[in-house]
Amino acid sequence: EPEVTQTPSHQVTQMGQEVILRCVPISNHLYFYWYRQILGQKVEFLVSFYNNEISEKSEIFDDQFSVERPDGSNFTLKIRSTKLEDSAMYFCASRDRVNSGELFFGEGSRLTVL
Amino acid sequence: AQKVTQAQTEISVVEKEDVTLDCVYETRDTTYYLFWYKQPPSGELVFLIRRNSFDEQNEISGRYSWNFQKSTSSFNFTITASQVVDSAVYFCALSEYSDYKLSFGAGTTVTVRA
Numbered sequence: 001e002p003e004v005t006q007t008p009s010h011q012v013t014q015m016g017q018e019v020i021l022r023c024v025p026i027s028n029h030l031y032f033y034w035y036r037q038i039l040g041q042k043v044e045f046l047v048s049f050y051n052n053e054i055s056e057k058s059e060i061f062d063d064q065f066s067v068e069r070p071d072g073s074n075f076t077l078k079i080r081s082t083k084l085e086d087s088a089m090y091f092c093a094s095r096d097r098v099n100s101g102e103l104f105f106g107e108g109s110r111l112t113v114l
Numbered sequence: 115a116q117k118v119t120q121a122q123t124e125i126s127v128v129e130k131e132d133v134t135l136d137c138v139y140e141t142r143d144t145t146y147y148l149f150w151y152k153q154p155p156s157g158e159l160v161f162l163i164r165r166n167s168f169d170e171q172n173e174i175s176g177r178y179s180w181n182f183q184k185s186t187s188s189f190n191f192t193i194t195a196s197q198v199v200d201s202a203v204y205f206c207a208l209s210e211y212s213d214y215k216l217s218f219g220a221g222t223t224v225t226v227r228a
Binding site for chain 2: 031033035041042043044045048055056089091093095102103104105106107108110
């Protein structure tokens, strides 16, 4: 069964450092997402991406965050200067077409900022 | 604005008991999707069901069943004859019909004791 894969599974970083979380969506999917879950809290939408540009972003997704699809397969989330409150599980998700299709989530990347 | 309320924070049952998880939502959209996801202790998000707002037919899948009532804006989930492996956090979520920007509820932690 096709799946969304995320790396790393866990990253520990120092406050102020840049972090890149990587995702490989399912190959024929067109819509990509990042969600975040702070420990013990609900899952929150960060950003959606289609046709090589951001479709929509939440208030959480400020200037410290960026996404790109550098090579047609990977979909990355970059946090330029991490803060303690960025510690969370980050989920990548993808789906194949509008108004249809299941939203497939990856297993998540846990980010710990010290 | 969209909002999903899962009023039950935690539910504890003994194996083989049935458990029903409540989900109430708010949206101004006339068409939308409703979802349930399971998050086991390992942390990944496991898709359980997606329901279109114009399809009010209830659904059963094995020990799982869903009761969608548009009149009361509820999408409740029942696990019949619960098992220890059902122990997890269960999230209800809502999205616009044209976009999978999911709004998640706070989740209900289900603990099934042997």
